[in-house]
Amino acid sequence: MCMLCLYMDKKKKTTITICLLLMSSFLYIAGTHLGFAWGPGDILVYETLYKASGSGCPCIHEVRKDEDIYSPILRKLFNESHHIFVGLQTIGEDLPSKNKKPQFVSISKNYRSVIRACMEELQQVSILLAIELIWNLCEVLFIDAAPAGSLLLHLLDWVRLHKADVDEKAREVLQSESPAEHHDYWNVVVSYVLQGRLEEARQMLVKQATLQPAARSMYKLMDTLLSKMPFYNPGGTQTLTEFDVKWRHWHEEVDRCLQDNSFASNKHLEVICKILVGDEDTLLEHKDLLSTWYHFLVTRLLFCHPTVKPTELHYYAQSCLTMFLDSRSVPEPLDSILLAAFEFDIHQVIKDCSIALNNWWFVAHLTDLLDHCKLLQSHNLHFGSNLREFLLLEYASGLFTHHSLWQLAVDYFDHCPEFGRVYLELQIERVPLDTERKALKVLRICEQRQMSEQVRSICKIMAMRALRNNRLGSALSWSIRAKDAAFATLISEKFLQDYCARGTFSDLDLIDNLGPAMLLSDRLTFLGKYREFHKLYGEKRSGEAAKLLLSLMTAKIAPRSFWMTLLTDALPLLEQKEVVHLSFQDEDTELTKVELLRLALARNLARAIVKEGTVEA
Amino acid sequence: CANGFADEYVSQKISKTRWRPVSHSSLQQPDIFATGSWDNEDNKISFWSIGNNGTTGMDDGFEGDPQLLCEHKHDGDVLDLQFLDQDRIVTASSTGAVTIFRHHQNSQTISVSQSWARAHRYPCDNAPCTGVVCSSPEIVTVGEDGRIIVFRADQEGVVRVIENADSSTIHAVTYLRTSEILTVNSIGQLKLFDFRQQSNSPSQILSLSGDRVPLHCVDRHPNQQHIVATGGQDGMLCVWDVRQGNTPFSLMEAHSAEMWEVHFHPSNPDHLFTCSEDGSLLHWETSSPSDMPSFLQGGRNNSMISRSAMAPAGGNQSLINAWLSGDSSKGRLETTHMLPSQTLSVNSLDVLGQCLVCGTDGEAIFVNRQVPV
Numbered sequence: 001m002c003m004l005c006l007y008m009d010k011k012k013k014t015t016i017t018i019c020l021l022l023m024s025s026f027l028y029i030a031g032t033h034l035g036f037a038w039g040p041g042d043i044l045v046y047e048t049l050y051k052a053s054g055s056g057c058p059c060i061h062e063v064r065k066d067e068d069i070y071s072p073i074l075r076k077l078f079n080e081s082h083h084i085f086v087g088l089q090t091i092g093e094d095l096p097s098k099n100k101k102p103q104f105v106s107i108s109k110n111y112r113s114v115i116r117a118c119m120e121e122l123q124q125v126s127i128l129l130a131i132e133l134i135w136n137l138c139e140v141l142f143i144d145a146a147p148a149g150s151l152l153l154h155l156l157d158w159v160r161l162h163k164a165d166v167d168e169k170a171r172e173v174l175q176s177e178s179p180a181e182h183h184d185y186w187n188v189v190v191s192y193v194l195q196g197r198l199e200e201a202r203q204m205l206v207k208q209a210t211l212q213p214a215a216r217s218m219y220k221l222m223d224t225l226l227s228k229m230p231f232y233n234p235g236g237t238q239t240l241t242e243f244d245v246k247w248r249h250w251h252e253e254v255d256r257c258l259q260d261n262s263f264a265s266n267k268h269l270e271v272i273c274k275i276l277v278g279d280e281d282t283l284l285e286h287k288d289l290l291s292t293w294y295h296f297l298v299t300r301l302l303f304c305h306p307t308v309k310p311t312e313l314h315y316y317a318q319s320c321l322t323m324f325l326d327s328r329s330v331p332e333p334l335d336s337i338l339l340a341a342f343e344f345d346i347h348q349v350i351k352d353c354s355i356a357l358n359n360w361w362f363v364a365h366l367t368d369l370l371d372h373c374k375l376l377q378s379h380n381l382h383f384g385s386n387l388r389e390f391l392l393l394e395y396a397s398g399l400f401t402h403h404s405l406w407q408l409a410v411d412y413f414d415h416c417p418e419f420g421r422v423y424l425e426l427q428i429e430r431v432p433l434d435t436e437r438k439a440l441k442v443l444r445i446c447e448q449r450q451m452s453e454q455v456r457s458i459c460k461i462m463a464m465r466a467l468r469n470n471r472l473g474s475a476l477s478w479s480i481r482a483k484d485a486a487f488a489t490l491i492s493e494k495f496l497q498d499y500c501a502r503g504t505f506s507d508l509d510l511i512d513n514l515g516p517a518m519l520l521s522d523r524l525t526f527l528g529k530y531r532e533f534h535k536l537y538g539e540k541r542s543g544e545a546a547k548l549l550l551s552l553m554t555a556k557i558a559p560r561s562f563w564m565t566l567l568t569d570a571l572p573l574l575e576q577k578e579v580v581h582l583s584f585q586d587e588d589t590e591l592t593k594v595e596l597l598r599l600a601l602a603r604n605l606a607r608a609i610v611k612e613g614t615v616e617a
Numbered sequence: 618c619a620n621g622f623a624d625e626y627v628s629q630k631i632s633k634t635r636w637r638p639v640s641h642s643s644l645q646q647p648d649i650f651a652t653g654s655w656d657n658e659d660n661k662i663s664f665w666s667i668g669n670n671g672t673t674g675m676d677d678g679f680e681g682d683p684q685l686l687c688e689h690k691h692d693g694d695v696l697d698l699q700f701l702d703q704d705r706i707v708t709a710s711s712t713g714a715v716t717i718f719r720h721h722q723n724s725q726t727i728s729v730s731q732s733w734a735r736a737h738r739y740p741c742d743n744a745p746c747t748g749v750v751c752s753s754p755e756i757v758t759v760g761e762d763g764r765i766i767v768f769r770a771d772q773e774g775v776v777r778v779i780e781n782a783d784s785s786t787i788h789a790v791t792y793l794r795t796s797e798i799l800t801v802n803s804i805g806q807l808k809l810f811d812f813r814q815q816s817n818s819p820s821q822i823l824s825l826s827g828d829r830v831p832l833h834c835v836d837r838h839p840n841q842q843h844i845v846a847t848g849g850q851d852g853m854l855c856v857w858d859v860r861q862g863n864t865p866f867s868l869m870e871a872h873s874a875e876m877w878e879v880h881f882h883p884s885n886p887d888h889l890f891t892c893s894e895d896g897s898l899l900h901w902e903t904s905s906p907s908d909m910p911s912f913l914q915g916g917r918n919n920s921m922i923s924r925s926a927m928a929p930a931g932g933n934q935s936l937i938n939a940w941l942s943g944d945s946s947k948g949r950l951e952t953t954h955m956l957p958s959q960t961l962s963v964n965s966l967d968v969l970g971q972c973l974v975c976g977t978d979g980e981a982i983f984v985n986r987q988v989p990v
Binding site: 079083435436440441506517 | 626627655656657694696711740742747784785822826827828829831874959
């Protein structure tokens with residue numbers, strides 16, 4: 001049972017990733033029993049009671065498998081690429097695929113420029129370099145899908161972009177006192193030739209030629225050869241076949257120079273001539289200048305087979321890889337990914353990248369772009385969604401665990417038609433709501449997607465919190481947003497209880513200004529109307545007050561417990577000359593109230609009878 | 618970048634951006650702005666420069682991407698930020714604290730000058746402080762606890778507290794006059810408080826007659842103290858005349874989600890700017906009836922409106938303010954989307970002179986140095 005133990009302690013910043021291959025939930029590490037539990041983006045590892053050795057205090061460790069999202073510079077990558085991603089999803093569906101290709105290529109370049117921008121800021125560049133290298137190759141082979149002729153030119157650009165040290169060396173040489181005598185001079189010239197930058201090679205050679213007037217004719221010959229090498233022009237009128245013929249003629253001319261020993265006296269120029277003719281052994285002698293097998297591949301194609309077709313690439317790629325790596329060195333993950341790309345096996349590329357990289361960013365975005373280019377076969381995975389969606393969901397789920405980047409994840413879920421919504425529903429409820437501002441943003445996301453259950457749940461949480469802190473206005477505001485009648489009722493009950501206890505209303509600014517919100521719940525309506533009754537009474541508009549009170553009683557929206565209070569309120573109206581102040585501390589309060597009521601009602605009835613019977617004088 | 622905007626991704630969600638004030642006498646364009654972040658484990662306030670006035674040696678024609686000058690840790694989300702004077706800012710924190718930071722220009726460092734922790738609080742919890750406004754040395758803050766607190770910079774304790782000013786969350790506050798403030802809350806009310814009065818009740822309460830939509834932002838017209846603009850949860854822009862009682866004069870549909878900030882342009886108040894959760898930033902321009910007719914040059918996205926006569930610098934002086942004319946269909950109101958493409962929520966904006974800065978949840982700051990006003 002093999003266990004690689006690497007665990008991460010945030011405080012000490014040592015990184016170890018735990019790789020578990022067990023069925024049981026316990027494992028031994030240095031004599032302690034550990035238990036673990038999976039989280040959405042991390043594992044919680046804890047020491048258990050069943051300790052093999054006694055000492056030490058128990059601790060809980062959080063192991064994050066994706067530390068990248070916490071890097072501030074990579075955050076820029078995530079944000080900028082999110083912007084590009086959203087733009088890509090909205091490219092018009094009405095255009096046929098053919099017309100969209102330039103747009104897709106441009107989007108691919110945008111992604112790559114974002115990667116390069118991050119590379120400039122980050123010290124640890126190797127992983128980003130590799131990512132950009134792979135992406136660039138995928139753009140050339142899959143998205144741009146260059147045909148024979150242009151293909152080699154694109155591959156040349158690709159290699160030149162990723163071998164920037166040539167320019168550095170060249171600068172160094174040129175800035176020295178005597179460039180032609182610099183120890184790196186010939187390395188620079190040969191590197192230029194290997195990259196097909198023949199103009200620059202010629203310019204460098206001129207410096208050497210001036211130093212050796214005796215060998216002028218030799219240098220002139222080399223210059224001519226270099227200047228006459230044909231390069232395919234995709235926009236021109238020349239067909240591929242015509243170019244091929246021209247190229248063969250040139251190739252034969254170079255070969256003749258070699259056979260004639262024209263450069264025999266100058267070993268450097270001889271080497272260059274051999275390179276131009278495509279001699280594999282010479283190329284392999286310059287492994288240190290080529291430094292990678294794919295540079296070797298492109299150079300070999302440049303000087304042996306510039307009209308290479310996309311379908312022929314993988315033969316050359318495989319053989320170049322084998323030739324370049326000697327028997328001792330093992331191909332790295334990057335090599336197999338590039339090889340898979342040359343073989344046009346997109347799925348293999350994605351699979352290898354997923355394994356090699358610890359963050360889903362790259363595969364998710366690349367796969368999405370390739371899917372838009374209609375290059376992925378609809379490949380149903382065991383769990384129902386397709387490859388693109390699976391990767392996007394994985395990436396977005398990782399984002400959601402971040403305290404800040406969760407907002408980006410929402411857009412990714414939106415564009416996963418099968419499971420995106422479900423994932424979002426589950427994740428959005430876990431976002432901690434520390435402030436009202438944050439809760440409002442989360443709510444807006446839910447409302448825009450008609451996630452009514454989540455809306456209610458969030459509003460309820462916020463309303464309960466407000467209620468606990470006695471912020472009745474806030475609580476009501478949240479209930480209104482959720483259209484939660486039950487909670488509105490709860491709040492109104494609290495108000496009414498308050499009134500019963502203290503004899504006055506609190507938070508008048510709220511009750512007086514309920515507006516149409518009053519209709520949310522019966523209890524709330526009652527509260528609003530009851531307060532209105534008090535106001536009317538206070539303004540001595542007894543007639544209207546009485547009418548309102550009567551309607552409150554008859555409308556049956558008053559809670560049962562409140563009936564006594566209502567009837568008590570009616571007392572002063574009935575007994576206009578006597579205002580009875582009730583003392584609430586009295587134990588016989590209820591009985592007293594009933595007695596008083598009976599008395600008051602009887603008197604009022606008497607007065608009413610008298611009034612009705614009286615003839616107006 | 619398109620539309621004259623320079624953008625910068627800053628690896629933190631920006632909750633507030635504010636220009637440092639420029640002295641009235643100079644004709645300089647603003648140079649330095651401050652930002653506050655939110656939703657981070659470690660939030661920060663930062664000062665940035667856009668290299669106007671030759672402070673950094675940049676070529677002409679360079680758009681002037683914002684350059685970070687210095688930053689400082691901030692405890693809790695920065696829910697509001699205002700410049701107290703040239704060197705100091707006041708922040709409102711989600712922990713309920715109110716803090717004054719000092720920016721030392723010479724060393725480009727920031728230090729905490731004064732702090733009132735837990736200024737806003739519940740009995741057993743923190744209450745976020747949601748808004749701050751200052752008129753040096755007086756500082757007024759409001760919070761989710763419904764309190765209004767008055768501080769003085771350089772004085773330890775609080776000057777005055779209005780407890781239970783509101784039963785709901787107060788989202789924003791602004792000065793109407795030197796001793797009068799206006800607050801907006803989450804049940805859609807505008808409340809005026811007069812500090813000259815002893816009583817803690819508002820002197821006036823205004824609200825819309827319809828639904829009680831929470832209001833999030835408020836700004837007063839620079840020259841006419843009775844005119845305020847508010848924005849709220851439904852994205853509607855309302856312009857009120859506080860003398861005239863309970864109905865707003867203008868109701869305009871602005872955004873499809875919460876409007877977070879509204880600002881009159883401080884020297885050209887015929888221009889108004891709003892930003893919203895829906896990711897848009899709108900530039901509103903009204904023309905008053907007393908001006909010579911202005912002519913438009915193109916469609917909706919063209920923000921060039923020229924005037925054939927120069928309006929007086931303080932905005933129009935006519936009795937009927939153009940904002941209160943109420944009807945946008947009469948062609949006197951022109952709205953422009955300022956940002957080049959849809960972004961995540963634009964949380965904050967500030968405009969001064971010809972410069973506009975805004976911050977988004979997409980962790981980007983946008984600066985425009987040629988706002989057509």
